Amino acid sequence: MINTDTILELDGITKRFDDVVANEDIDLSVRRGEVHGLLGENGAGKSTLMNILYGLYSPTDGTIRFNDKERSFSSPEDAIEAGIGMVHQHFMLIPRMTVLENVVLGERESPEGVASVNGIAGSVLGMFSRGRETPRERVESLAEEYGLAVDPDAKVWELDIGERQRVEVLKALYRDVDLLILDEPTAVLTPKESEQMFQTIRQLVDEGLTVIFITHKLWEIENMADRVTVLRDGRKIDTVETESVTQGELAEMMVGREVLIRMDKEPVEPGDPVLEATGITARDSRDVRTLSGVDVTVHEGEIVGVAGVSGNGQRELAECLFGFRDLENGSISVRGEDLTESPPKRFIEAGVSFVPEDRYEHGCAPELSVMHNSSVKDYRNGKFEGTAGLLDYEKMETYSEGLVEEFDIRGVSSVTETEAGELSGGNLQKLILGREMNQEPNLLIANQPTRGVDVGAIENIRKLMLEQRQNGTGVLLLSEDLDELLDVSDRILVIYEGEFVHETRPEETDKWELGMYMSTGESPAEENAQVIEEIQ
Secondary structure: OOOOOEEEEEEEEEEEEOOEEEEEEEEEEEEOOOEEEEEOOOOOOHHHHHHHHOOOOOOOEEEEEEOOEEEOOOOHHHHHHHOEEEEOOOOOOOOOOEHHHHHHOOOOOOOOOOOOOOOOOOOHHHHOOOOOHHHHHHHHHHHHHHOOOOOOOOEHHHOOHHHHHHHHHHHHHHOOOOEEEEEOOOOOOOHHHHHHHHHHHHHHHHOOOEEEEEOOOHHHHHHHOOEEEEEEOOEEEEEEEHHHOOHHHHHHHHHOOOOOOOOOOOOOOOOOEEEEEEEEEEEOOOOOEEEEEEEEEEEOOOEEEEEOOOOOOHHHHHHHOOOOOOOOEEEEEEOOEEOOOOOHHHHHHOOEEEEOOOOOOOOOOOOOEHHHHHHHHHOOOOOOEOHHHOEOHHHHHHHHHHHHHHOOOOOOOOOOOOEHHHOOHHHHHHHHHHHHHOOOOOEEEEEOOOOOOOHHHHHHHHHHHHHHHHOOOEEEEEOOOHHHHHHHOOEEEEEEOOEEEEEEOHHHOOHHHHHHHHHHOOOHHHHHHHHHHHHO
16 A cells, blocks of 8 residues: 555666666655655666666566556656656757757647647757747746756857756756656755755745755755665665764765765875966857966875866866867966977876866767776877787786776776776766876876765775875866865865956865855955945
């Protein structure tokens, strides 16, 4: 007999991919009008379970009961029609279409004057030629209410990662859903924006919406979720009332061992500069200036953190400092060597390692094996040279297997057969980090290295960065996770509209102050003074 206060019951859900069991006999009960947290390491089965619920996969065994009816979803369209929406960690957008067009596509019921859309078929221009203002006004209203600023007429391919995630959130909120699945929804938001989203979600929940909230940030679960279910190795460990457990207990349930929530940072005396960049000015792919005269210096044995709302020039800065993007003005030197206008190959030879923001687009070759991806930076230096100058695949395989073991990269059945694109987000990130850190770099540029990564992997990644610092590597860490910046950085720079507007040290600041600089480019005192002046 189904409980009357239950909106969702998953009973004995099992999912097998050939010999791999991704979910094993999972039961999950979600109460109507609650925020239900879902925790687990990368590869624990969270996304697979939610993809079954959203109609992307069919379960091997088990049943789904939603809104008091047994369901069988063969597509996301079926799930949306039933009242289930999902914001994915990896974007489900059409690059050539505008923000507004992406948001309206696939809605359950047509707004006044706009034809209903099932799939992508048909003329988009014809679809939106009449009655466009009604959906536009709704999208703009949602964007303002949730603090999800984005241009409704911008093409998705023009947007950075943070802006694309905001579109995904808007796309889900635009639909009249009863259950909303959020996969890492605050990964690119400031503390102020996150708090605004939490307040709105709570308001919607109070009005009857039910939310399944997937996140690696334990404090978000602690503050947002009424109950939380923990998965490990494809199995359900437990469902508990959030107020009855600590962050440490949740982390231990996730990984099966005690996890350090805060890192111990040994004091290191910074050495000589490894990076000196002066007057960096650059434009994005839309030919819009995104960096305006930026100066940054990183010393040996120092982690310099860069905080900022996504879209304020972080990606362009990281790419400029690796020779991946042309400079409009400015100069770059690494250990005293002028690398201005040099290609990435010269930066690699100078000992610069780079972890890009988009791990799939720029961090790997998804269709090539784990072995090829882990060895790609050593093809030319003789490390894997065999007879007649050919690559020695046996050496490459041995090296890759060692990397997989050292960095605890899971989901690799064979380094020669498993493709990089088959790995979960966190495990792919560990592969990229392992490859870059094994170069023993002079400078490590890490752009959002723990975005979308679970607590166990975050602990490992932060330890690795601190080890690099201890070994004398200079680290430039660009992150939207303020806890991370405060935990591992020696200095923190705040970037706003392509300029550094504040410099501080972790012991001299907090998340609220950093969030204010990130949001407004001004100090809290300056903003308060401006408010007082306006009142007077």
